[in-house]
Amino acid sequence: MALVRVISSDGAAFLVSQRLAKRSGKLKTEIETFRKSSDNSEAQPEIRIVTIRAEILRLVLQWLQQHQNDPVLPANQNEQDGRGDAEMGQSQWDRDFLAPMDLGIVMELILAANHLEVKGLLDITCKLVESKITGRTVDEIRTAFKLKSDFKGNEEEQTRLENRWCVEN
Amino acid sequence: MENQAGETNQSLHSKQLGRKSTENLMADEAANNVPPLPENVVEMIISKICNCNILNSRLVCKEWKDLVARRSLWKLRYKNQGVNWNAIESFIRGRDSANNWVILHAQLSHEILSKNYILNPSGHDGFLGWTTLMKHFFVEEIPRRCNPLPDSPLLGRVDTGCFVASTLWSSKSYQVDLWEEGVTPIVANLLPPFQVKCSQLVASRSDRSAVYSWKVQLLNSRETVYRQYAPSKVKIPASGQWTKVEYAFKFGRDAESIADLKDLRYILFIHEGKGRYDDDVESDGPYGVKFAHVCVTLEGLHDEPSLESMDSDRPKPPVLIREA
Numbered sequence: 001m002a003l004v005r006v007i008s009s010d011g012a013a014f015l016v017s018q019r020l021a022k023r024s025g026k027l028k029t030e031i032e033t034f035r036k037s038s039d040n041s042e043a044q045p046e047i048r049i050v051t052i053r054a055e056i057l058r059l060v061l062q063w064l065q066q067h068q069n070d071p072v073l074p075a076n077q078n079e080q081d082g083r084g085d086a087e088m089g090q091s092q093w094d095r096d097f098l099a100p101m102d103l104g105i106v107m108e109l110i111l112a113a114n115h116l117e118v119k120g121l122l123d124i125t126c127k128l129v130e131s132k133i134t135g136r137t138v139d140e141i142r143t144a145f146k147l148k149s150d151f152k153g154n155e156e157e158q159t160r161l162e163n164r165w166c167v168e169n
Numbered sequence: 170m171e172n173q174a175g176e177t178n179q180s181l182h183s184k185q186l187g188r189k190s191t192e193n194l195m196a197d198e199a200a201n202n203v204p205p206l207p208e209n210v211v212e213m214i215i216s217k218i219c220n221c222n223i224l225n226s227r228l229v230c231k232e233w234k235d236l237v238a239r240r241s242l243w244k245l246r247y248k249n250q251g252v253n254w255n256a257i258e259s260f261i262r263g264r265d266s267a268n269n270w271v272i273l274h275a276q277l278s279h280e281i282l283s284k285n286y287i288l289n290p291s292g293h294d295g296f297l298g299w300t301t302l303m304k305h306f307f308v309e310e311i312p313r314r315c316n317p318l319p320d321s322p323l324l325g326r327v328d329t330g331c332f333v334a335s336t337l338w339s340s341k342s343y344q345v346d347l348w349e350e351g352v353t354p355i356v357a358n359l360l361p362p363f364q365v366k367c368s369q370l371v372a373s374r375s376d377r378s379a380v381y382s383w384k385v386q387l388l389n390s391r392e393t394v395y396r397q398y399a400p401s402k403v404k405i406p407a408s409g410q411w412t413k414v415e416y417a418f419k420f421g422r423d424a425e426s427i428a429d430l431k432d433l434r435y436i437l438f439i440h441e442g443k444g445r446y447d448d449d450v451e452s453d454g455p456y457g458v459k460f461a462h463v464c465v466t467l468e469g470l471h472d473e474p475s476l477e478s479m480d481s482d483r484p485k486p487p488v489l490i491r492e493a
Contacts, residue, residue, distance in 0.1 A: 114207060114210050135222065147229060147230045147233075148230065150230050150231050151231065159228055159234060
């Protein structure tokens with residue numbers, strides 16, 4: 001079985017099958033690039049992911065392992081025939097997988113899934129964040145995303161009015 | 170205490186838990202140093218927010234407000250909710266792109282461009298939604314003494330029944346509150362060019378001639394009629410044939426249309442009629458004209474309608490129709 005070494009930003013190495021790694025769009029590209037540039041077709045690729053630390057990388061690989069037999073979702077999220085949330089059931093395994101994570105970890109996982117192009121994981125983590133902010137006040141959402149209001153003058157009030165007009169007279 | 174905590178954990182939507190998780194949100198923030206999420210990810214998260222909370226995201230910051238105005242975000246939202254994007258895309262093509270999201274939102278939460286505003290078009294729900302102005306109407310689950318209704322679905326509904334008037338003049342109306350149906354003035358203002366299309370099927374019994382009339386009125390929020398279509402009464406021979414009658418109020422981008430739309434709140438659909446009376450039947454029995462597939466829809470128009478084709482009935486003063 002062909003293997004690949006994936007190394008996290010903090011130097012931890014994960015040895016995984018290339019078949020599994022290729023379910024990440026990014027790792028797939030990296031493995032192919034390595035192949036082309038390497039004279040020895042038997043050489044084991046080594047891929048350094050400088051933006052993802054070991055704890056998060058382990059979670060991504062764990063998720064990939066669990067979902068290794070799922071159909072690969074198109075990386076392009078605007079793909080017309082891609083499946084929407086309406087048809088995407090979240091498995092119990094996914095729920096248990098995400099349950100112990102705090103929002104900080106989830107955000108890191110989202111960044112990792114986005115960077116490694118793992119559409120399915122990106123989908124469920126975004127959905128989780130959405131569910132955490134749903135029904136929150138605007139201030140709470142800002143806190144969760146570390147955003148500050150950058151509206152000037154009465155722009156926020158104006159936006160609030162526009163919102164009201166959309167649903168009322 | 171333990172018991173109380175257990176309950177809190179179970180009731181996911183309870184206020185208490187809401188509070189608790191909010192504190193978690195704050196704690197998370199303090200504990201982690203995560204770089205900001207890239208725009209495509211924020212877009213993906215916002216695309217999953219439910220229709221009733223999406224407007225709130227516009228208040229977070231400028232980036233979020235801009236994202237909510239973006240076509241790509243709405244395309245994702247339509248996909249996520251399994252709603253046909255192509256139809257609405259052809260509607261918004263060539264329109265004021267900065268405000269298209271208002272229409273996209275109204276369509277997603279209220280289906281303003283793909284529904285029949287008459288919820289009970291052929292009596293499957295009895296007279297629900299209808300107001301009887303003059304007696305007597307009946308519902309026939311299978312229309313008697315006439316052809317069956319065409320089985321083409323009307324916006325996804327297949328109705329086989331119909332309303333039937335008696336041999337005495339019978340009249341009823343259906344009032345649509347557009348504001349409640351998601352067509353608020355801000356939405357209406359962005360719709361032109363479009364039309365309010367009104368139609369219904371009419372039939373007589375095969376053994377009895379009938380008379381009917383119909384009218385559709387546009388009313389403002391004070392329930393005053395300011396525009397209406399009221400053709401004169403029509404006699405139909407005993408044939409048992411269904412005929413479709415229709416009319417469209419057209420709204421262009423001209424000043425007059427825009428002013429009209431500012432006032433638009435209710436659509437009142439009235440149909441009335443009777444059947445020929447003979448001694449052999451009860452006068453208040455179901456022997457009169459039949460109505461089915463009553464339909465009011467909003468449809469986009471793409472070419473600016475020319476002045477002549479604009480609502481040719483408009484200059485006429487309102488016609489009052491009375492039973493002779």
